[in-house]
Amino acid sequence: MASQPLTGLAVEEDGTLYHAGEALPNVAEAIALLRSLGKSVFFVTNTSSRSREQLRDKLCRLGIDCRAEECVPSGVFAATYIRQSHPEASEIYVIGGGGLVAEFEKLGFRCHGGPTEDEKRFSEDEFKALASEVAATRFDGVVVGWDTGITYYKVAKSALVFQLHPECFFYATNDDPADRVGSWLLPGNGPLLKAVEASCSACAASRRGREQPWGDQAEVLGKPNPAYARLIAEWAIALTQTLRWEGRLGCAHYTC
Template structure:
């Protein structure tokens, strides 16, 4: 059972000798918004020097792999496309290889998700603004695209009531598949502003459709299964670093990885301790093996 221990210099040496692959979350671990977190790039470089393989795994669906590589490089992280797994890319893979989508995807999503669908040769519609017009009399006879076989929900800053009508109407056909990138609720940016996450957009569509989506992001094992298969990972020798208990840490437990929580993102040590004190099996899956204040500290003790 994980015990939420502070990772010390001694325990880090011991731990890293048993690890050859590191999966790391991005928002709240490597950066906050558009700024790198102090020491994070240095830590990643040090892990590479030690011969560890690195994979960047994020639920954020607002960037294609190429855009992530660009952001990583701009913020001082060495990275290549094969190391980046975001839910825009993962959704395209899922639709192509698992759901085997024919016809068109109705996307409550964004341009970067569209890019990944393009690369997999999947047709779609719905990206961009779609403001509401007319009244309920018009809405109830709204034309639907007969080619749509799948609804995909990710981050969409252009969410509108019109999109909610369309998504829920497509989903009223039980043969239409329902897929979502992730359920992260919000990206706290401090100073009294709340940036709602995909989970809020999904909540609207989900409530309208009254159906459960397949969810691809962490803590779903799907993302890890893809990486594991492609890169031949051994879960016993893999560590997951993240800032969120219900996604990053639970993913680790779901896949048999060692987990390290950093406190530079959405989670306080108190919340982790509350999970630890709980008897619920779900909560126990949110308890990290180790914690540190931030990625910079990991570099310092390696």
């Protein structure tokens, strides 16, 4: 059987397009050449803290021309997947950055948490009041993404959501252990997720042992979830004719 021509490229960003905040040599020229040959290019990343628009702006600042619709951070996939899987869902508790919240709001979710709670703390009496507040809202789920503003308050509030709404879903944008920043490793979403999962297991015992996304362990979206690749395929790339170009070791690859 004759091989099919390559029609597109799904490019992992960090380590492939740039490193330590600087574009890698000849990347912009390579992307421009692919486009001149009529190839589609999508920029994919497990990073969930940025929206499509924020990711586009970052790449453009690095000299890599792109459009927002070509950028697929894991938050875009998470919001799309959860909307397709739970079309009736409305209220969600988000541990994550503003970009993640923005992508969920685009699809009609009402997001609680996120950066608006970065500075919040509580006493025991205030925790009791918070429980009443959480009980009064019909939470459909909890979503955990990378959050540089994560606090004990956010972990404790997620535990209340799991206790008071035991049928809510539980997803994470990724479980990456760490990201390289210059010469150093920065804790990724994986360590943060472990704290939320441990809290869920300790405080909402009824969820233990249940299948994802209804249990005490999150269903992890983003790479290497095959559904992530299928979503890109739906967005105009034939998966069997797409090359995946990735620069980070330790993250499993799609079958393309």
